[in-house]
Amino acid sequence: xxxxxxxxxxxxxxxxxxxxxxxxxxxxxxxxxxxxxxxxxxxxxxxxxxxxxxxxxxxxxxxxxxxxxxxxxxxxxxxxxxxxxxxxxxxxxxxxxxxxxxxxxxxxxxxxxxxxx
Amino acid sequence: xxxxxxxxxxxxxxxxxxxxxxxxxxxxxxxxxxxxxxxxxxxxxxxxxxxxxxxxxxxxxxxxxxxxxxxxxxxxxxxxxxxxxxxxxxxxxxxxxxxxxxxxxxxxx
Numbered sequence: 208x209x210x211x212x213x214x215x216x217x218x219x220x221x222x223x224x225x226x227x228x229x230x231x232x233x234x235x236x237x238x239x240x241x242x243x244x245x246x247x248x249x250x251x252x253x254x255x256x257x258x259x260x261x262x263x264x265x266x267x268x269x270x271x272x273x274x275x276x277x278x279x280x281x282x283x284x285x286x287x288x289x290x291x292x293x294x295x296x297x298x299x300x301x302x303x304x305x306x307x308x309x310x311x312x313x314x315x316x317x318x319x320x321x322x323x324x
Numbered sequence: 325x326x327x328x329x330x331x332x333x334x335x336x337x338x339x340x341x342x343x344x345x346x347x348x349x350x351x352x353x354x355x356x357x358x359x360x361x362x363x364x365x366x367x368x369x370x371x372x373x374x375x376x377x378x379x380x381x382x383x384x385x386x387x388x389x390x391x392x393x394x395x396x397x398x399x400x401x402x403x404x405x406x407x408x409x410x411x412x413x414x415x416x417x418x419x420x421x422x423x424x425x426x427x428x429x430x431x432x433x
Contacts, residue, residue, distance in 0.1 A: 254360075254368065254411060256422040269421065270325065303367055309374070310358040310413070314367035 209234035209241075211304045211315035219298075219322050225291040229304030229315060236285050237262055242307040243287045245278060247300040248317075255300075259307065260287055294322045326350050326416050328425035336433040343399040345428045347412035352392045356415045359388055359397045362427075363408045371410075372397060399430075407432050 215227035229243070236243060245257040258268035260278045268276045277290045291298060299322045305311040327350040337343055347357065355375040360368035370379040372388035375395055385400040399406055412425040 253426045254413070254424040256424070267420065305367075310370055310415070311360070311368070312370055312379070314369075317367055 209306050209313050211306065211313060213302060213304050213315045213318040215318065215320070217319055217321060219294055219320060220324050221295055221322055222293055225289070225294050225298060225320055225322075227289045227302055227304075227318065227320070228286050229288070231285050231287070231306075234306070235282075236280055236287055237282050240308055243278075243280070244305045244307050244311065245289045246303045246305055246311070247298075248303070249297075249300040257289065257291075257302075296322050298322050325421055326353060326414055326423055328412055328414055328423055330410075330412060330425040330428050332428060333426070334429045334431060336431055337402055338433045339402050339404055341402050343397075343402055343406070343430055345397040345399075345410055345430075347390075347395040347397070347425050349393045349395075349414055353414045353416050355391045357388075357390070357395050358413045358415075359386075360411045360413060361406075361408045362411065368411060402430070406430065 210232045212230045219225045239262050242259040244259040248254050258276050258278050260266045266278050275292045280287050301317040301319050303314050303317045305314045329348050331346045357375045359372040362368040371382050371386050376388045387398045389396050409427045409429045411427045415422050
């Protein structure tokens with residue numbers, strides 16, 4: 208079991224880039240066993256998978272967000288990060304990071320990001 | 325994209341009763357389905373994976389079944405801590421992707 212903690216700005220202006228970091232403890236982002244994921248949940252709505260990165264750096268993104276999303280690894284800090292560009296109010300959500308072997312085994316507590324001027 | 329639908333949207337039951345939740349996929353996903361429980365203000369928790377396997381530490385009152393397009397989560401006897409929202413989630417190789425259902429809220433009658 209790993210522990211995950213999201214961090215980053217809680218308020219982002221429209222058209223700007225949302226940037227979040229997930230710090231992993233109790234495991235290594237370099238471990239070959241895991242995918243590292245970002246998932247979001249708008250208020251009162253279903254969970255939405257954003258994308259994932261594997262330990263060797265390969266990525267997969269949800270097709271609806273692919274043109275705006277980038278996920279990266281920082282093995283020296285045992286972190287992985289999310290960048291979502293050109294945000295609008297529709298990107299307002301609680302953002303979770305999660306580890307995945309086959310399914311989402313461990314989750315961060317989530318961080319609310321509001322897009323507003 | 326594979327779409328998941330869940331029914332019912334809300335299930336009103338009393339402690340001790342049996343809960344049966346349904347999840348349907350728009351095309352076959354074999355057994356690549358998981359169930360999660362989410363309580364207000366908390367992250368989801370993995371309950372069931374590969375349609376019928378309980379995750380570590382999950383009580384035996386939770387069980388999953390199904391394959392292909394139709395899946396069921398059963399809670400044999402509801403405990404007070406089981407009142408929550410339940411989501412199903414699929415991972416498919418083709419088309420590639422991960423999607424969640426809209427959720428079923430189990431609330432106290």
